[in-house]
């Protein structure tokens with residue numbers, strides 16, 4: 001078992017194996033777990049330095065086994081801040097464990113982060129199987145207040161464009177965090193209309209004040 005004081009590039013729980021490859025993110029969501037916790041499942045996810053691809057692959061080789069059902073790019077940042085790393089590491093996972101499911105948890109802004117690249121095609125070629133996209137609001141104004149994206153108003157539409165394209169390639173779902181400021185029913189309506197499953201995540205952080 002890892003020392004919980006060490007920074008964790010990889011961590012796990014039950015049958016899921018998680019990758020924490022960056023702490024960078026385009027957003028500053030009011031509910032972000034980074035705002036109130038340094039550890040998840042007992043693993044310290046605050047990185048003082050971004051790991052290299054080789055360091056991540058070394059950790060994978062050390063701890064990933066066939067006992068896990070899925071590998072998930074997630075952690076304390078937006079994985080598509082490092083699209084190249086996601087793709088190269090996914091290829092390595094598929095080389096080592098061809099049957100394992102590789103999932104990407106994303107804020108859905110990967111195409112804005114990487115405007116010159118066909119992000120969905122790259123992810124497909126790298127063997128990604130599933131994509132979980134944070135919708136987090138039912139309209140652009142609410143999204144900007146809650147998620148405070150550096151891309152501003154265009155973000156909410158970009159997320160939906162990403163999801164609508166992803167659903168033809170990957171098993172795709174939306175997520176929202178159930179905070180009182182979000183209109184859950186309206187989010188469900190959007191997801192239903194787009195025929196994308198919506199997963200509702202519970203919030204366990206401190207009370208939120210949204211300006």
Ligand code: SF4
Pocket residue numbers: 025026027028029031032033034075076077078107134147
């Ligand atoms: S998109 Fe995810 S990692 Fe980024 S601020 Fe929001 S919750 Fe945190």
